[in-house]
Amino acid sequence: MKIIKLYKNENTLIKKAAAEDRDAQERLYNKYAPKMLSVCRQYIKDLQFAEDVMVGAFLKVFKYLDTFKFEGSFEGWVRRIMVRECITYLRKKQHIVFDDEVYERSAPKHITSTPDLDIEQVQLLIDALPEGYKIVFVMYAIEGYKHFEIAEQLGISENTSRSQLFKARKMLQEKLEKIKKADSVTIES
DSSP, X not given: OOOOOOOXXXXXXXXXXXXXXXXXXXXXXXXXXXXXXXXXXXXXXXXXXXXXXXXXXXXXXXXXXXXXXXXXXXXXXXXXXXXXXXXXXXXXXXXXXOSSOOOOOSSOEEXXXXXXXXXXXXXXXXXXXXXXXXXXXXXXIITOOOHHHHHHHHTOOHHHHHXXXXXXXXXXXXXXXXXXXXXXXXXXX
């Protein structure tokens, strides 16, 4: 029986993956894919497209793994790549507008009110936001980016970032108030 050495030290695993060790790459992928799919899903409504973007982003992770400096969190480094890839995907596939206009969306989703919303219901509320609002909201409120970082990544001003966040929060509050008032509410997405 052959004994296979397990990678207990993540730094060693990262170094082996950077040296194109396929087993190490697979282990990193298996470790981080569920979290990163969740990150991609926050930006991209369709789970299949979110998964496609995640897989493409992992290709970039492995391509540029040798540039990781072991300063800070590896997960954070991977997460930033995922976010950039999601934004790139949205720019290519959809027209993202950062303005005051609120778009009507088709295919309403039905959410049943419960004392506490579950994650899927919250995600539906976020998905119902116009794309510009949604991206800024997720980057700021969920990912923890600062307005200057959001502005830099999206090519908008810091004031536009602040404005989009304010409007996203306001829309979410209004939708949550509707849910409180009714047993169920239809959300446009």
